[in-house]
Amino acid sequence: MEDSKRNVFKTLEFDNPELIPIHLWYLPWANIHYPNELKSIKRKFIDDIISAPELLSKTIRTIGDPYKIGEYTDEWGCVFENRQDGIIGEVKNPIIKRWDNVEEIHFPNELLSIKIEEINNYCQKNNDKFLVSPCCARPFERIQFLRGSENIYIDFYESRNEFESLLNNIHEFNCKRLEAWSKTEVDALFIMDDWGAQNSLLISPELWREIFKPLYKEYVEIAKRNGKYIFMHSDGNILSIVLDLIEIGVDALNSQIFAMGLNNLNKFKGQITFWGEIDRQHMLPNFSVEEIENGVEEVYHELYADGGIIGQCEFGPAAKHENVYAVFETWQKILKNNNL
Secondary structure: OOHHHHHHHHHHOOOOOOOOOEEEEEOHHHHHHOHHHHHHHHHHOOOOEEEOOOOEOOOOOOEOOOOOOEEEEOOOOOEEEEOOOOOOOEEOOOOOOOHHHHHHOOOOHHHHOEOHHHHHHHHHHOOOOEEEEEEEEOHHHHHHHHHOHHHHHHHHHHOHHHHHHHHHHHHHHHHHHHHHHHOOOOOEEEEEOOOEOOOOEOOOHHHHHHHOHHHHHHHHHHHHHOOOEEEEEEOOOOHHHHHHHHHHOOOEEEEOHHHHOHHHHHHHEOOEEEEOOOOOOOHHHHOOHHHHHHHHHHHHHHHOOOOOEEEEEEEOOOOOHHHHHHHHHHHHHHHHHHOO
């Protein structure tokens, strides 16, 4: 096993990795505005974690480019409106305006037609890296795209039966996708939903535990049953459900740790791997390189527990390229410096 993959395994198992694994996320925005700087960062700091390609035997039906100004129709038929090149737009006109037109939804079964042998060939050729599936189960966001965010907050209380019926259908489809990907040679499955506002969860933690926690628990069980780790992403302040994610067995969590406060999260160190991130709201756009270096050091001292940290950072809108560079440069040398 090569160093990249080994370090990620050791990180997830709290087994003293030699280095902090690094993982760059970037939006096309970065390539549009800082193409040379992005190339330099990618050349200097090689990812330890990569995504397997989504190779399908059936063609999915989409229209447009999700990262271009204009409209993009995804494989479910949801139309996203985008006003800025390089980022993803929003659904302004949901498909399900009334519960009597639920039958109009197209469940994209084409996504289940993965080419396992070809994907496995890719995994074997890249066996020095830790491989995550591109398949992304996102029940909360998907039902928002289909029904509209404002509508579903009302549906929780006024159309609960209809809401849960649709959610269960989405969940069953997600389970099928995760089961399919669990048969490949990827190391981890991926799930996500943006659950946090700036200061709290978007719904009460009690409602989240009642409706959504069982869904994520089943996703985790699919991964574990098939010998996979499971990685999750969620933006915003999700402090109130971090312990729940630990309880159901999520291995690595990508979240806005600075929005929640490192001092509030350090009680969870050693129980879950913090898969980034360095604050992209304030630090990456506005801070100095020295302040970025200090921020990375603070994450290390608050959350490291013989592992449990992946040095992930997103190069997106307004981020300074020199700050993104500084994030990875600091992560790359941090264990060496602290072990001297």
